[in-house]
Amino acid sequence: MSATKSTGEARAGGWAALGRRPLFWPLAILAALLLFNLPFTPDFFDVSVKEGHLVGSLINIPFFATPVLLIALGMTPVIATGGIDLSVGAVMAISGAVACRIISRAPDQNSILLVLGAIGLALLAAMAAGLFNGVMVGRLGVQPIIATLILLVAGRGVAQLITDGFILTELSKPYGVIGGYALGIPTGVFLIAAFAAGLVFLTRRTALGLLIESVGGNAEAARLAGVRAQRIKILVYVLCGLMAGVAGLWNSSSLGGADANNAGLWIELDAILAVVIGGTSLTGGRFSIGGTVVGALILQTLKTTIFTIGIPAQANMVFEAVVVILICLLQSAEFRARISGAFHRRGGGRTPPLVEAEPPVVPTQTVEAAPWPS
Amino acid sequence: MAVLRLGTSGRTDVANRLLRDRRLPIVVTALLLIALYLWGAYRYSFDGQVAPNLLINNAYLIVAAVGATFVILTGGIDLSVGSLVGFSTVLLSLLVTKYHWPLWLAGLIVLIVGTTGGALMGGMVHYFRVQPFIATLTGLFLFRGLSLMLTKDSVQVSDKTVASIAQFHIPLPGGAFLSVGAALSLVVVAAAAVILHGTRFGRRVYALGGSEQSSLLMGLPVARTKIAVYAISGFCSALAGLVFILYIQSGNPRAAIGMELDAIAAVVIGGTLLTGGVGYVVGSLIGVLLIGLIKTLISAEGTLNSWWIKIATGALLLVFILLQRIVSGRKLKQ
Numbered sequence: 001m002s003a004t005k006s007t008g009e010a011r012a013g014g015w016a017a018l019g020r021r022p023l024f025w026p027l028a029i030l031a032a033l034l035l036f037n038l039p040f041t042p043d044f045f046d047v048s049v050k051e052g053h054l055v056g057s058l059i060n061i062p063f064f065a066t067p068v069l070l071i072a073l074g075m076t077p078v079i080a081t082g083g084i085d086l087s088v089g090a091v092m093a094i095s096g097a098v099a100c101r102i103i104s105r106a107p108d109q110n111s112i113l114l115v116l117g118a119i120g121l122a123l124l125a126a127m128a129a130g131l132f133n134g135v136m137v138g139r140l141g142v143q144p145i146i147a148t149l150i151l152l153v154a155g156r157g158v159a160q161l162i163t164d165g166f167i168l169t170e171l172s173k174p175y176g177v178i179g180g181y182a183l184g185i186p187t188g189v190f191l192i193a194a195f196a197a198g199l200v201f202l203t204r205r206t207a208l209g210l211l212i213e214s215v216g217g218n219a220e221a222a223r224l225a226g227v228r229a230q231r232i233k234i235l236v237y238v239l240c241g242l243m244a245g246v247a248g249l250w251n252s253s254s255l256g257g258a259d260a261n262n263a264g265l266w267i268e269l270d271a272i273l274a275v276v277i278g279g280t281s282l283t284g285g286r287f288s289i290g291g292t293v294v295g296a297l298i299l300q301t302l303k304t305t306i307f308t309i310g311i312p313a314q315a316n317m318v319f320e321a322v323v324v325i326l327i328c329l330l331q332s333a334e335f336r337a338r339i340s341g342a343f344h345r346r347g348g349g350r351t352p353p354l355v356e357a358e359p360p361v362v363p364t365q366t367v368e369a370a371p372w373p374s
Numbered sequence: 375m376a377v378l379r380l381g382t383s384g385r386t387d388v389a390n391r392l393l394r395d396r397r398l399p400i401v402v403t404a405l406l407l408i409a410l411y412l413w414g415a416y417r418y419s420f421d422g423q424v425a426p427n428l429l430i431n432n433a434y435l436i437v438a439a440v441g442a443t444f445v446i447l448t449g450g451i452d453l454s455v456g457s458l459v460g461f462s463t464v465l466l467s468l469l470v471t472k473y474h475w476p477l478w479l480a481g482l483i484v485l486i487v488g489t490t491g492g493a494l495m496g497g498m499v500h501y502f503r504v505q506p507f508i509a510t511l512t513g514l515f516l517f518r519g520l521s522l523m524l525t526k527d528s529v530q531v532s533d534k535t536v537a538s539i540a541q542f543h544i545p546l547p548g549g550a551f552l553s554v555g556a557a558l559s560l561v562v563v564a565a566a567a568v569i570l571h572g573t574r575f576g577r578r579v580y581a582l583g584g585s586e587q588s589s590l591l592m593g594l595p596v597a598r599t600k601i602a603v604y605a606i607s608g609f610c611s612a613l614a615g616l617v618f619i620l621y622i623q624s625g626n627p628r629a630a631i632g633m634e635l636d637a638i639a640a641v642v643i644g645g646t647l648l649t650g651g652v653g654y655v656v657g658s659l660i661g662v663l664l665i666g667l668i669k670t671l672i673s674a675e676g677t678l679n680s681w682w683i684k685i686a687t688g689a690l691l692l693v694f695i696l697l698q699r700i701v702s703g704r705k706l707k708q
Contacts, residue, residue, distance in 0.1 A: 084507075086635070142695055145451075146642045149635060150695070154688020160681035260681075269453075269511060282505045314526060317519025325498075325512045332502040 130241020441610025449650025462615025492608020
């Protein structure tokens with residue numbers, strides 16, 4: 001990496017330095033995707049007020065991105081410890097089911113106390129699920145994919161058990177606020193801002209972020225250095241469960257009911273994709289909260305774009321896949337080096353084989369395990 | 375836990391060597407599988423066809439899990455398995471039914487497409503250092519999307535040969551029988567075991583999973599090996615799709631959704647570490663049989679709601695993983 005980067009820097013000076021900032025590529029891709037919409041939808045960036053609510057694509061994108069974003073935020077520390085949580089979709093279903101079950105059975109659905117109690121119990125259930133994952137991974141040393149696979153399978157069953165297999169509907173006004181609007185802006189935006197700011201504060205203003213990265217870099221070394229690796233791991237899974245719970249509340253609130261079968265189905269894949277597009281490595285040891293937010297927005301912008309430029313429905317997934325592949329390649333320093341190498345060497349022989357020029361992968365990652373500015 | 379403490383505090387040479395043997399998790403898993411089978415046989419009075427049926431009903435999963443084993447042994451992961459299986463069923467049934475291609479040619483095309491798709495993902499992983507999880511996740515979206523683009527509905531396979539192959543019974547002693555797909559899956563497992571333990575390529579797969587850096591420094595062809603394991607996984611997924619066609623005799627763009635997780639679970643339950651370098655393909659076979667047995671036991675119980683089936687599957691998986699951990703100890707690092 002160093003060899004190709006330094007020559008690139010000599011050529012392009014400030015641009016190369018900019019290109020190396022962790023948030024540059026995600027932000028550039030997001031901006032490009034947004035601008036791409038302009039020729040197709042000239043009023044894409046317009047925001048207007050309708051019935052006291054802000055409306056427009058720029059409001060819709062964060063609105064629809066809310067559940068993936070919340071989960072991706074919770075997933076980021078988990079991935080930074082070298083883990084993964086596949087159970088988030090099922091946990092979402094559980095939390096929505098608990099809240100809707102309590103609210104739908106109550107005589108007065110609009111009671112604030114009732115709604116707060118329902119939210120509290122739902123989040124407790126979600127955190128209990130996270131605790132289960134955390135104990136399996138942190139304490140018992142089960143591989144994260146398998147540990148969380150258990151709840152991926154069983155969790156949806158638990159959610160169906162809570163709803164008796166029905167779609168539970170609720171009509172509570174205070175509960176509807178979570179997935180609706182507050183002060184004219186989608187409540188989800190406030191939730192995201194609050195949780196993202198909270199996470200940034202917790203991980204960058206306290207030692208927690210450093211501890212998480214040390215566990216992800218090398219759990220055994222971290223333990224020997226006096227980091228309580230087990231506790232850190234349990235903590236990040238509980239946090240991830242909590243965020244999945246919040247996403248479940250948002251989902252059931254905006255739908256006006258809990259669908260245990262479909263709530264959050266396959267959302268774990270989108271969330272993991274968002275985290276990685278944002279620049280967090282799946283091997284653990286470093287993470288970027290800001291990157292995750294941008295990553296999730298990129299995914300939702302892509303979905304909105306597919307819809308607004310009128311791609312036929314059956315080609316949606318192929319288009320999405322192709323763009324995601326392009327985004328992943330753009331994020332890859334090796335791919336960019338090859339492209340710019342071919343560009344600068346026009347007609348000048350073959351590009352050198354990159355693999356031999358690469359320094360070994362493993363040491364680079366441990367060296368880079370310093371906190372990233374987010 | 376208790377068992378582990380006894381074993382290490384005894385400190386006899388035999389116990390130590392036994393605990394350090396990398397085959398131990400497989401032996402433990404196999405014994406637990408047999409115990410679970412015997413318990414089920416006692417409780418639900420199984421007949422002689424239950425065990426062969428485990429192979430017949432899970433043949434496609436066995437083939438796919440073999441491919442996943444190669445990738446996981448190098449420390450990678452392949453999430454495109456289920457989509458590729460679905461895509462293969464769609465492609466074959468369309469080629470045969472709609473375009474009237476000969477069956478062998480259609481099958482060959484499916485295998486080539488699967489292998490190429492796998493190799494492309496491997497190339498993304500190796501040359502552009504896209505993380506395997508993400509590279510194959512894009513493959514998951516792409517192949518599922520392509521299947522849905524080709525057809526929205528299930529396509530029946532009109533070819534008579536497919537039906538006759540599907541109905542062919544290979545007799546076993548005791549009146550039981552195996553299907554062609556089940557026999558094929560066993561051949562695939564045997565071939566994979568020979569490749570992994572009897573060839574230079576197999577050594578390279580383990581070396582790459584142990585340490586990519588060391589493999590590179592030793593002068594092993596890392597690029598070729600890495601791309602090859604993804605190509606093998608793609609080939610196995612396509613083959614699994616063909617076996618699946620024998621099983622359902624139609625191509626369905628929504629077939630095998632989420633199957634990659636079953637395959638990965640089977641590989642890991644079979645004792646292969648997701649970090650790479652440790653594991654056996656026979657373990658993956660045992661893992662698939664175990665997941666199949668859990669499903670068989672639950673359907674034999676017969677009185678469970680659909681949600682209780684999910685909860686029971688998760689609970690059995692949990693009990694099994696905990697038992698495996700307790701019996702084989704915790705010395706293997708994550």
